[in-house]
Amino acid sequence: MTDHEHDHHAHEHAEGASERWRHDGVRVIKGDRLDPNTAQTPGMFRQAAINHARVGAQKIWAGTVSIEPNAKTGVHHHGALESVIYVVRGRARMRWGERLEYVAEAEPGDFIFVPPYVPHQEINANPDEPLECVLVRSDNEAVVVNIADVDPVEAPEEVYWVDPIHKRP
Structure with missing residues (x-):
């Protein structure tokens, strides 16, 4: 193949890739167009x-x-999925564990990570305003396993969402 033929083939390939990227590339989903x-x-x-x-x-x-305000889910887990919740507005309370024995709260700007198979309950901790969050899950399938036979403890242990290098408040 001559240099001219190679350049022509590369140009055709680039045009095809460009057309493909137009339809299969980055997507912007407008906030007012959610499903x-x-x-x-x-x-x-x-x-x-x-x-x-x-x-x-x-x-x-x-x-x-x-x-x-004051709404909450039932106790459930998401199977093998990992979930991330980003709090945009309001105050989120998460309870988790075999008997919902742990609790932590998150406010705007905080991220919540829910590992696979962890029984949990999501709660709007504010009685006066909605809780607005962004959710991301590690798979496209909406796996929700409801757990009906949980006997929640009355006073859950508070757990601070910190990492090993940050101390308790």
């Missing part, structure tokens, strides 16, 4: 931004949730 066709819980309103149906995502789900 409410997702699992809902009384007192909560979830909307999908990123999932397989909307953008072809294979390994991730992302969206928003608005939780009414």
